[in-house]
Structure formats: structure tokens, C-alpha cells
Amino acid sequence: MSWVEKYRPRKFVEIRGQNLAVEKVQNFIRNFKFGRKAIILYGPPGTGKTTIAHVTANESGAEIFELNASDLRDATKMQEVLRPALEQKSLVSKWKIILIDEVDGISALDRGGLSELLYLIEKAQYPIIITANDIWDKKFSPLRSKSELVQLKEIEYGMIKEILIDILRKERKFVDISILTNISLKARGDIRAAINDLQTIAYGDGKGEVQIEERNKEVDIFHALRSVFKENPKNEMMTLFDSVNMSLDEIMLWIEENIPAEYQKEELMKAYDALSRADVFKGRIYKQQYWRFLIYQNIFLSYAVSAAKREKKAGFTSYKKPTRILKMWMNNQKNAMKKTIAQKYSNLTHIGEKRAMRDFPIIKNIIRNPDTIKELRLNDEEVAYLEKEN
Amino acid sequence: MISTIWTEKYRPSKFIEVIGQDDIVKRVESLTNSLNIPHLLFAGPAGTGKSTLALVVVKELFKDLWRENYLELNASDERGINIVREKVKNFARTKSLGEVPFKVIFLDEADALTPEAQQALRRTMENYSNTCRFILSCNYSSKIIDPIQSRCALFRFKLLEKRHIEKVIKKIIESEKLTISPEAMEMIYEGSEGDCRRCINLLQSTASISPSIGIELVSTIIASAKPKDIKIVLDYAISGDFQKSREKLLDVMLKESISGQDVIKAIQKEIWNLPVEPEIKVKLTEKTGEAEFRIVEGSDPFIQLQALLASFVMAGLGK
Numbered sequence: 001m002s003w004v005e006k007y008r009p010r011k012f013v014e015i016r017g018q019n020l021a022v023e024k025v026q027n028f029i030r031n032f033k034f035g036r037k038a039i040i041l042y043g044p045p046g047t048g049k050t051t052i053a054h055v056t057a058n059e060s061g062a063e064i065f066e067l068n069a070s071d072l073r074d075a076t077k078m079q080e081v082l083r084p085a086l087e088q089k090s091l092v093s094k095w096k097i098i099l100i101d102e103v104d105g106i107s108a109l110d111r112g113g114l115s116e117l118l119y120l121i122e123k124a125q126y127p128i129i130i131t132a133n134d135i136w137d138k139k140f141s142p143l144r145s146k147s148e149l150v151q152l153k154e155i156e157y158g159m160i161k162e163i164l165i166d167i168l169r170k171e172r173k174f175v176d177i178s179i180l181t182n183i184s185l186k187a188r189g190d191i192r193a194a195i196n197d198l199q200t201i202a203y204g205d206g207k208g209e210v211q212i213e214e215r216n217k218e219v220d221i222f223h224a225l226r227s228v229f230k231e232n233p234k235n236e237m238m239t240l241f242d243s244v245n246m247s248l249d250e251i252m253l254w255i256e257e258n259i260p261a262e263y264q265k266e267e268l269m270k271a272y273d274a275l276s277r278a279d280v281f282k283g284r285i286y287k288q289q290y291w292r293f294l295i296y297q298n299i300f301l302s303y304a305v306s307a308a309k310r311e312k313k314a315g316f317t318s319y320k321k322p323t324r325i326l327k328m329w330m331n332n333q334k335n336a337m338k339k340t341i342a343q344k345y346s347n348l349t350h351i352g353e354k355r356a357m358r359d360f361p362i363i364k365n366i367i368r369n370p371d372t373i374k375e376l377r378l379n380d381e382e383v384a385y386l387e388k389e390n
Numbered sequence: 391m392i393s394t395i396w397t398e399k400y401r402p403s404k405f406i407e408v409i410g411q412d413d414i415v416k417r418v419e420s421l422t423n424s425l426n427i428p429h430l431l432f433a434g435p436a437g438t439g440k441s442t443l444a445l446v447v448v449k450e451l452f453k454d455l456w457r458e459n460y461l462e463l464n465a466s467d468e469r470g471i472n473i474v475r476e477k478v479k480n481f482a483r484t485k486s487l488g489e490v491p492f493k494v495i496f497l498d499e500a501d502a503l504t505p506e507a508q509q510a511l512r513r514t515m516e517n518y519s520n521t522c523r524f525i526l527s528c529n530y531s532s533k534i535i536d537p538i539q540s541r542c543a544l545f546r547f548k549l550l551e552k553r554h555i556e557k558v559i560k561k562i563i564e565s566e567k568l569t570i571s572p573e574a575m576e577m578i579y580e581g582s583e584g585d586c587r588r589c590i591n592l593l594q595s596t597a598s599i600s601p602s603i604g605i606e607l608v609s610t611i612i613a614s615a616k617p618k619d620i621k622i623v624l625d626y627a628i629s630g631d632f633q634k635s636r637e638k639l640l641d642v643m644l645k646e647s648i649s650g651q652d653v654i655k656a657i658q659k660e661i662w663n664l665p666v667e668p669e670i671k672v673k674l675t676e677k678t679g680e681a682e683f684r685i686v687e688g689s690d691p692f693i694q695l696q697a698l699l700a701s702f703v704m705a706g707l708g709k
Binding site: 252256260264265266268269271272273275276279280282283284286287324327328331335338345346348349350351352353354355357358359360361362363365366368369371372375 | 391393394395396397398436441445462464466467498499587588591592594595596598599611614615630632633636640644645646647648649652681684687688689690692693694696697699700701703704707709
């Protein structure tokens with residue numbers, strides 16, 4: 001189970017670093033009958049918006065009715081789903097809380113969906129909690145005027161570190177304190193990112209023997225992979241890899257390795273298509289030494305791979321190190337003998353070494369003849385390899 | 391010493407022994423007899439006699455001294471044009487031995503050189519034109535830049551016909567005291583695809599197991615040389631197991647030293663045996679062609695092949 005889920009607060013007292021916001025939400029629920037019908041929790045990712053909504057429902061004994069972007073693709077769907085929920089009483093519990101998560105990510109709002117949402121807020125019999133990263137776009141101004149606004153600030157670095165230490169204690173895992181500091185700083189207020197990084201590192205090496213340099217680097221690439229694979233495509237993604245302490249070629253190998261861990265079917269195809277286009281531009285850079293192509297390689301590798309998915313992904317994925325180069329190296333070691341044999345053979349037969357390697361399944365039978373072994377001056381190791389190949 | 395490897399043992403060393411390229415042989419022979427050959431460009435499929443004819447030329451020109459006056463290079467094996475130039479320089483620095491006033495450099499698989507490298511090669515050819523003649527060989531003359539083509543006499547080698555291959559096989563069967571069934575002979579011809587070297591290798595490879603060559607033995611040898619595992623790679627993809635599919639792909643490519651283009655070739659053939667709708671076969675063929683194009687253009691074969699396999703996963707879903 002992902003630690004982000006496992007340690008998600010269930011009660012108000014468990015929520016840390018957002019006291020003011022929690023208080024405001026509690027007041028909103030208490031005064032619902034008299035005040036506004038909707039509350040907007042806004043702030044950067046990983047600051048607890050969705051968590052606060054769920055805890056609110058939990059503590060007030062309400063059933064949560066969550067609508068996410070995909071449910072609200074278009075206005076008709078919204079009507080279909082949201083109206084009955086407002087009009088009928090819940091079967092399970094008396095209270096309901098309507099949650100509209102990440103309202104600024106719902107593109108359908110541009111196509112008449114917004115007025116529908118405003119209408120629903122007016123008619124609502126239950127409190128509506130709306131979350132958003134950014135609510136200051138002009139198009140949201142009618143929504144803002146009908147709702148109470150609560151800003152969630154980035155969680156302070158010291159608090160993040162405390163939370164991480166708590167989790168490690170409960171998990172009985174050890175991670176070096178300097179790495180915890182590093183994770184907390186890098187998270188820049190995003191507790192979800194921090195916990196994900198922590199889980200990656202704790203699972204990567206249970207003994208806690210970590211090399212800080214190496215880990216720092218990996219925190220970066222894991223972070224980048226998570227953004228690309230899990231989140232919706234954002235313009236900032238195009239510069240994401242600049243902050244990763246690795247060459248773009250190396251990052252490409254990481255993406256290549258981990259696409260199937262995250263994507264399936266159509267998404268898989270789209271993501272590999274993006275990767276292959278990035279690779280085409282890489283080839284053009286090498287061939288023509290025209291470095292402006294780098295920008296295209298970068299965009300296809302980040303934004304386009306991210307845009308291959310239908311909607312953002314939840315949960316924890318353990319990303320793997322690229323294995324291809326290692327496998328190629330190991331194979332070269334294993335093939336070293338085959339290569340020297342092919343070399344000797346090709347010298348004698350006026351063909352290329354590469355062709356000799358390709359034809360090896362056929363010519364190995366010929367070479368195995370003791371007289372041919374002598375003619376090619378094969379050494380004992382090479383002869384042993386031939387015998388083993390049988 | 392006579393070689394134990396039949397492709398060498400039975401390689402023609404005189405013009406009259408060369409099989410199947412009568413016109414070319416005649417023209418090259420008269421050039422050789424004049425003791426003043428131009429640069430030559432031999433174009434044609436593998437195993438049709440390009441290297442053999444080059445060797446005959448130098449043996450006829452230099453007789454016993456041919457080894458001293460002959461340099462053989464393979465463009466696909468040398469690491470870059472600079473190595474080629476360095477070797478040419480060292481070889482061309484000394485004068486030729488004997489009566490012929492030049493040495494001969496044979497550059498095999500010259501079409502493996504990029505156009506830029508070929509430009510450099512052209513300059514090298516000019517610099518040493520007093521002391522050296524070049525014989526270039528390639529599969530497609532279109533891949534050789536015009537300035538080089540215009541400096542060479544071009545000869546197009548044809549694929550060997552069945553009767554030519556059979557003649558070669560019969561000669562070897564007789565001299566090695568083997569027996570062969572007509573079906574096995576047919577199969578060796580089919581398996582060789584008009585490539586004489588491959589045909590002789592198949593023959594010797596089979597004969598190394600038994601002197602009486604039958605159809606079963608031949609088919610086993612041919613099968614062992616085919617990238618048959620490509621079918622497994624595609625089966626995994628079609629059934630939706632992408633991870634296994636790509637693992638197997640890397641495995642096949644590394645273990646059997648086959649190039650991305652060879653894999654593409656095998657995939658393209660395999661499409662027609664897949665259990666999918668005709669419309670999807672067409673779509674897959676288009677994707678395969680695009681992948682091959684990108685590889686030829688200089689992309690990473692493994693990445694392109696993975697992208698292609700992802701399309702096969704979709705094909706398995708009927709899309």
C-alpha cells in the first residue's frame with residue numbers, strides 16, 4: 001500500500017501544518033444553513049486539500065460524494081450525476097458532502113459546465129467542497145463570489161521532516177537524517193511528494209546504508225518520473241528534466257524502462273510513440289549537429305509522454321533502474337568469445353565481422369571441425385566456448 | 391595450404407571459374423589484362439561474387455605477390471572513416487611490388503559509410519590515385535554518392551539463378567564424396583536465397599553432421615539460423631503481455647546478434663500470420679514501415695521496436 005494512502009489523516013487532529021484552514025472549514029460546516037453553500041480550498045499540490053475534505057466528511061458523519069474531472073467531462077454528464085445526488089437523500093447516512101476535486105483541471109467548465117456548477121451551488125442542500133490549485137483565473141470569478149475561499153499554504157519544511165520521521169518510526173525503517181532533510185527541502189511544501197520519495201528510498205534499501213550522492217540523484221529522477229507519469233501534463237513539465245542531475249540520454253533510458261510500469265494499452269502506445277519521436281529528434285541532433293532539436297526531444301520526452309494518459313494516476317509505483325545498458329554490457333561479456341572467433345573467421349573468409357556474427361548459428365558447425373580450429377588458430381577458451389554452444 | 395572452410399576452398403581464383411556473372415567477368419577480365427584498371431564499383435546482393443571477383447582481379451594482376459599489393463577493408467566493421475583513411479594511408483605510402491604500377495584496395499560494404507564519410511573517402515581516393523586503385527562493393531549503388539559513382543566503373547551483380555547454385559552444390563558434393571537428395575538440394579537453394587556463400591555454408595554445416603544430406607538435416611540447420619523467436623515476441627505482444635514481449639525482444643537481439651533491421655524484416659513477414667483482421671494487418675504494416683524508416687534515419691532500434699510492439703498490443707485488442 002502506498003504510504004501516502006496509509007498515513008492520510010482520518011481526523012482533524014491528525015492534520016498537521018494547516019490549523020487555520022481546518023478551523024475555517026469546520027466553521028463553514030457548522031454555519032452551512034446560514035452561510036455560503038460552497039467552500040473552495042485552494043493551494044499548491046500536496047498541501048492537504050482533498051484530505052481536509054475527506055476528514056470533514058468523516059468527522060461530521062457525512063457520506064462523501066466525490067466527483068472528479070472524468071465524471072465531469074461534459075455538462076450533460078454533470079447533470080446526470082450531480083442532480084440526483086442533490087435531490088435524493090442518502091441511504092447510508094443523513095448527511096452528504098459533495099466534493100469537486102481540482103476544479104481548475106476540468107476543461108469541460110469552459111463549455112457551459114461552469115454555469116451548471118453555479119446553478120447547482122445555488123440549489124444545493126448539502127455543503128460543496130471544491131478544491132483547486134489556482135482559482136484566480138478570470139473565468140472563476142462568479143464561482144469565487146458564490147463560495148468561501150480558504151487558502152492552503154505550502155507545508156513548512158520542518159513539519160514535513162517531522163511527518164516523515166513519524167512514518168519511518170511506524171514502519172520501523174531507517175533512512176539517514178541528511179536524506180530526510182534533502183527530501184523535505186526538495187518537496188517544496190508538497191507532503192505527498194515527500195512521502196512518495198521517502199517510500200521509494202526506504203524500499204530501495206531497507207538497511208539504511210545509503211550513499212547520499214547517489215540517492216540525491218535518484219530522488220531527482222524518481223520525482224521527475226512521478227510528475228511525468230502520474231500528473232496531468234503541465235507547461236512546466238517541459239523544463240522538468242533541467243533540474244534532474246542526469247543527461248537527457250540517461251533520462252530517456254529511465255522513461256523507456258518505466259513506461260509499461262505505469263501505462264497500458266492505448267496509453268502505452270501513445271507514450272512509446274512520444275518516446276520514439278523524442279528519439280528521432282535525438283538522432284537528428286547527432287546527425288546534423290543542430291542543437292535546437294533538443295527542445296523537441298525534451299518536449300516529447302516529458303509533456304508528450306505525460307499527455308499519453310487519459311487522467312492522472314494515483315497510487316505508488318516503484319520505478320526501476322534502466323536495465324538495458326547493463327544487459328547489453330553483460331551480453332557483450334558473454335559474447336566476447338563469440339566475437340573473437342567471428343573475427344578470426346572473417347579474416348580468413350573475406351567477409352565482415354558483423355556478418356560472421358549474424359551467420360554464427362550456421363558457421364559454428366563448420367568451425368567445430370578440428371582441422372578448422374587449427375586453421376583459425378582458436379585458443380582453448382574459444383574452443384571451450386564452441387563446445388558449450390552446441 | 392587448402393582451406394578447410396569450403397567457401398574458401400571452392401572460391402574461384404580464375405575468371406573462367408566464376409559462375410553466373412558472365413558479362414561482368416568478361417569486361418573485368420579485359421580491363422585486368424590491360425594492366426590498367428580504373429576504380430571499380432561492384433553493386434549487388436550478398437553472395438553473388440563481388441569479393442570473389444575482386445580477389446580474382448588481384449590474383450591475376452599480381453600473381454604470387456597479390457598479398458603484398460592488396461588491402462581488404464570492411465566499412466561496416468571499421469570504426470569510422472578516419473580509421474579507414476589511416477589504413478589506406480599506411481598501405482598506399484609504399485610503392486607496389488612487381489610490374490603493375492599500383493596497389494589495390496578493396497572496400498567491402500562501402501554503403502555502410504554515411505554520405506559525409508563517403509565524401510572523405512572520395513578525397514582519399516583522389517589523393518592516392520597515382521598509387522592505388524579502389525574496388526568498392528555495396529548492396530545498393532544508390533547509397534553511394536554520385537561523385538564516387540562517377541569516378542568508378544560500375545558493375546551490377548545479379549542474384550544467382552537456381553542452375554548456378556546447383557552447379558556449385560554438385561561440384562562440392564562430388565569432390566567431398568557426399569550424397570544429397572534432390573529435395574535437400576532444393577531446400578538448400580531455397581534457404582540460400584540466391585546467396586552462394588550462404589548456400590555453401592549451409593552445405594558444409596549439414597555435411598559436418600552427416601555425409602548423406604537429407605531434407606530433415608537441412609531444415610534443422612536452416613531453422614537454427616532464423617530469428618524464429620520473433621514470433622514469440624509478437625505472440626506476447628498480441629496477447630497483451632508487453633513486458634514479456636520486450637524482454638524477449640532484447641534477449642533475441644542480444645543473444646543472436648541480429649540488428650534492428652533484421653528484426654523489422656522478420657516482423658514484417660510475420661504480420662501476415664497473425665490472427666488479426668486484414669485492416670489491422672495493413673495498419674501494422676504501415677507502423678512497421680515507419681519504424682524501419684526511423685531506424686534507417688538513425689534512431690535507436692530498440693526504442694523504435696518497443697514503440698512498434700506497443701502497436702501490436704493494440705492490434706491484439708482489435709484496434
